[in-house]
Amino acid sequence: MKTKIYNYLTKPYIVVLTMLIAPIFGFIDRNFVFFFGLGVAFLILWGSNFEWSKFGIGKKITKKTVVKSLIITLAFFIGFNIIIDPILQHYFGDFDLSSLEDIKGNLVGYIVIMIVMWIFAAFGEEFLFRGYYMRALAELFGNSNKSWFLSAIITSIYFGISHAYQGTVGMISVFLWSLIISLIFNKNRNNLLLLVLIHGFSDTIGLTLLYLNKDSLISEWIQQLF
Template sequence: MVIQPTEVIFDPYHHSKKAQPSKYPVNSLIRAFKRAIAILIILIIMWVFAAFGEEFLFRGFSLKGLANLFGSSNKAWLLAALISSVYFGVSHSYQGLVGVISVLLWSFLISLIFCKNKKNLLLLVLIHGFSDTIGLSLIYFNKDHLISEWIIQMLLT
């Protein structure tokens, strides 16, 4: 199946909305180009603020600070990972309860990776950035339900 530029609209609240084919193919190409530029800008903003910003703030600053406050032992790092992950999950409450829980678990996993190598934030930024890029791409192509359905199926079976 080939997706035509007139078939995809980036509107996360109205997935069933379809663009009307234009009489002039150049207009369709211009609209597709504008949508591509818009998603590129969104991805750049996401990489800067979500991937880099959140990892720097939640892992590089708060997780490390809490671990140092608790004594820098392995247990201190584990407790700091749990606390910062709960805070990170709650900060995503706009995604609902499933979003909070999934972000909390994801954050705890990333925090454990950081606890193993306490100086490598770049790895976490890359993991976070690629994860969000996949998520935004799924939203763009109206396939975001695949991940949540897969997670629910894994939990219930």
């Protein structure tokens, strides 16, 4: 049974089928879109006897990886919070962060969402979108450098649309963020944990600013320049 499930789910077209079926669950709850895809990915992992390298987890977290992730996170913060996002907000409006409003000044809520974020956003989303979707699509397209680049674009568009609840500006910003991090994965195909750290550290900064009610100060200052 286990082998049959694995052999079926690892067929080349299954990743496309999964990405097409998952959004249907959004009519029930947007979180189901994520958990459906994650469920398929974990069934493949289970069927492979937990061969994590199939999803790009082939290296342990080292001091070098942590330092590298912090440097990239800082670059992301400067690039997006000070340059890209303020420009996007000027033309497409503000982010819709209403789903996170409850953590402002709420220490318990902040701690809970931080734990959830590291498990399901930092690890879960990278495992699904880069570890499964991007790698499987790249292999479907021929596993060449061009196929990996095409896979990065498709996965990033899909990732951006999955954040439609943040509004138009959110989808565009997340698409650009995802594209860059996907290209980083293309250069570090066996080190998905690097992306997990970058994702986690980036969201930690964002959630902390939101908790402190400081999330809009930088954007407001930059927008005055336009």
